[in-house]
Amino acid sequence: MLLENIHSPEDVKALPLKDLEKLSSEIREFLIETVSKTGGHLASNLGVVELTLALHRIFDLPRDTLIWDVGHQCYVHKMLTGRRERFSVLRQKGGLKGFPDPKESIYDAAHAGHSSTSLSIAAGIARAKRLDGDTSETIVVIGDGAFTAGMVYEALNQIAYESLPVIIILNDNGMSISQNVGGIAAYFEKLFYTSAYFRVKKIVERIKRRWKWTGWIIGFLYHAKEWLRRGVWKLLGKKRNFFEDLDICYYGPLDGHNLKLLLKTMEGVKGLDKPVLLHVRTVKGKDHTPSEENPERYHGISAPKACIAGEIITEGKSFSEVFGETMVHLAACEPRLFAITAAMESGTGLSQFASLYPERFADVGIAEQHAVTFAFGLSLRGYIPVVAIYSTFLQRGFDQLVHDIGISGAHVVFALDRAGLVPGDGETHQGIFDIAYLSMIPGMTILAPATGKELQLMLEYAVRNVKGPVAIRYPKEVAHEINGYDPNNYPLDGNPVLCKEKGEILLVAVGTMLHTAFEVARELESRGKSIAILNLRFVKPINTIAYEILSRFEKVYVLEEGIIRGGVGEYLRAKAGDHVQVIGVEDFYPEVGSRGELLEVVGLTKEKIIAIIEKEERRVV
Incomplete structure (x- = not known):
């Protein structure tokens, strides 16, 4: 097997081009076999195999800096950087982390776990490199889902304004930013990505940096090219996009599973010394039929239920399921109940609610800050918002909790899923801080149910009886009842x-x-x-x-x-x-x-x- 001989990016570079396709297949087989046993993020990693191979073949890692947004799609990267043999203990105590971690490898530039932080990190690294005279590349791999978060645009604003040389790989496996129209458009798209085009672009950029007086000539030629390009685009019904308007070089959409195209394009954008965005379209769960047909289900899978890292699992409803069922029950009686989540409809147990009451449900995407303040707006109009967010992600909305919810005393219910110790995902996902950061907010009520029945009672109490903000925290766990303790026997009176x-x-x-x-x-x-x-x-x-x-x-x-x-x-x-x-x-x-x-x-x-x-x-x- 080729994969057995890959221990570093240098081994990927040494392979003949014809062998990369075979290596891609071996990587997918290895992923399916190992992750099915250990649990982990399967579909997202199957979708970035060719993309990761191209990155390791073209760029000089770790001298060039590669940053993964969220990081759950870094498994192939870990395989290619000497960690394949540790995949049998993926996401287990003392084993291989499921996210990038600099303590684990010099190839992991920064730890990750929460979405939409990568561009800000890259902006800081690129600015520091510029100060130090370091000409190495700074590359980010970020998914289309992360572009729902405001932090991405804050970073893009600075990257564009300062023309920081960051190569942004937009891994688009769902949302489309722009669309090709017809065969001529596809041909014209290719015209701008030929080797000659990239060579000319690099020469022009070098002339601009060396002889400042040529700026007006270059500017005239650039605008002439853009005029021609926009004219043809207009005829084809295509417009400039957001990135081009920020003066970020945009290339794409590219087939993220076409290795030759990826290699040629990445080689072309190397050394441009300005912001670049490669829009790459991939298929989540590529070449694994169950993952392709149901990418949400196979985004993150659990190990076989009989045993997870030696822990026997007892069947039963989870707290998330109890929460979801109770929300559906309450919605039938409370016409102004409104459910909000931040890209975690299924994980928080709100799928049935969303299906039955779509007009009273909002998935705001990976935008926790917005979710909190959006709930505040709903409360001002007499609705009762229930915001279901994992404990670790609500941390991102702390200012909104203080400024919008706390000061106003708004009646907003926060359902904190995955509170406490969270298995598998490590440091970035531990829900251990919510009591500490919520307790300091004046007027906040915090409830901690011990059982599933108690969660039901507390959710009803939070919706119907509490006047101000209230949070209910519960773990990623089966909602067992306790012999000798029936919460129905004790009123929720404080x-x-x-x-x-x-x-x-x-x-x-x-x-x-x-x-x-x-x-x-x-x-x-x-x-x-x-x-x-x-x-x-x-x-x-x-x-x-x-x-x-x-x-x-x-x-x-x-x-x-x-x-x-x-x-x-x-x-x-x-x-x-x-x-x-x-x-x-x-x-x-x-x-x-x-x-x-x-x-x-x-x-x-x-x-x-x-x-x-x-x-x-x-x-x-």
């Missing part, structure tokens, strides 16, 4: 629930940590200890009854699936006293692992909590 009243030690559970608290209590009771359990329910505001309960116990342990600094446990300790100890995420970013492994790392498993309690008891004695 008070915590003392599930077990008597004991030497009090465990305060935040959200789904209530399951673990019951497990810890059962184990310690079998050892002769008595344990009381408090389900906090309301992370903010905290009723004074909670402090009164905490004062009854000599030792209190708060179990919080979030960052300790700025979390609810730290707040309780400050208010109630030093007998309160917090078990949660210390001052670090949890890396890749299953949720069970991550809980063990931060000390939130039954065994780790018992060990902490027993160690503390021995210390006191």
Whole structure:
């Protein structure tokens, strides 16, 4: 196999051109085989095989800087840079990351995980290179979906204004920016991408830099060419596009699976020393029929359910599914309920809602800031917006939470999916900061359901009873119920629930940590200890009854699936006293692992909590 002999971009460069097609097929076979076992982003990587090969063959990596937007489509890049043999442990603890990471390889220029950051990074790198006299290239691969985010246009504005030499590869597998019309248009498009055209363009750019006085001549010739081009384009019904209006050299659309065309075009734009955009059209899930037919489903796939990184998976509805079903139920009764998501309709459980109530649903794309303020606008007209966003992505809308939602006290409900520790995706996707950053917003109510039934109750309460902004946080997990605890028996009146009243030690559970608290209590009771359990329910505001309960116990342990600094446990300790100890995420970013492994790392498993309690008891004695 050719793939077995590829360990660096130099090996790709050494292959005869005729072998690249065979290598493409081998890469796709390898991707399908390995990702089907480990889980990961399949369809997006199948779509960029030829594109990635062309990048590694034409550019001088890592001297040239290659930046992947989001980064979930970097698997082929990892294979070609010496990491193929580690794909058996992709997205597992201690294994290969599913996103670029400079700690993993010198070929990964910057870490990634959130969309639409790449152009800003590239602008900074290109500006620094210009200051240092570095003539190496700066290349970005960014998808069409990322162009829904405002940050992209902020970066484009600077890149265009300063004429920063960034080569932008727009990987378009869905949205069309411009369209060819007929055979003549296709021919005329090719005319501008011949080797001769690129050679002349580079010579002209060098003349402009060396002899400034030639500027007016070059300018005249450029405008004459543009006049001719626009005239022909007009006859063919085609107009200049947004990028050309910014004076960014635009080439495309190109067939992203035509290796020869990609190689020729990339070779041509090298060294132009100005902003360039290559519009490349690819097929998501290329050559894998299930992925091509259902690219959304195969965008990110899970490992076989029997075992994910050694963790046994129990069947049942997830919190996301419970949320989605409850939203449909509420919409039938609440005609002014409106659902919003940011490119995560399926992931947040809103697909059925979108189908049944399309007029009261909005997917704003990868634009979390806009989602928050759009919800504010709806609330001003008497609607009840529910914004369903992953915890890690709501961080992007923090200013809007403070400025638009917080100051106004708008009744907007935030459903924070993937709150807490998130398996597989690593540091960039951990939802451990939401309690800390939401708690500081005046007037914000924060709820943490322990079970699926409690999520239903809290969502209904948030929609119908809360007057200001409210957030409900829940993990990527099966929404299990708890034997001995029925949330329907306790009104949502702002008070915590003392599930077990008597004991030497009090465990305060935040959200789904209530399951673990019951497990810890059962184990310690079998050892002769008595344990009381408090389900906090309301992370903010905290009723004074909670402090009164905490004062009854000599030792209190708060179990919080979030960052300790700025979390609810730290707040309780400050208010109630030093007998309160917090078990949660210390001052670090949890890396890749299953949720069970991550809980063990931060000390939130039954065994780790018992060990902490027993160690503390021995210390006191």
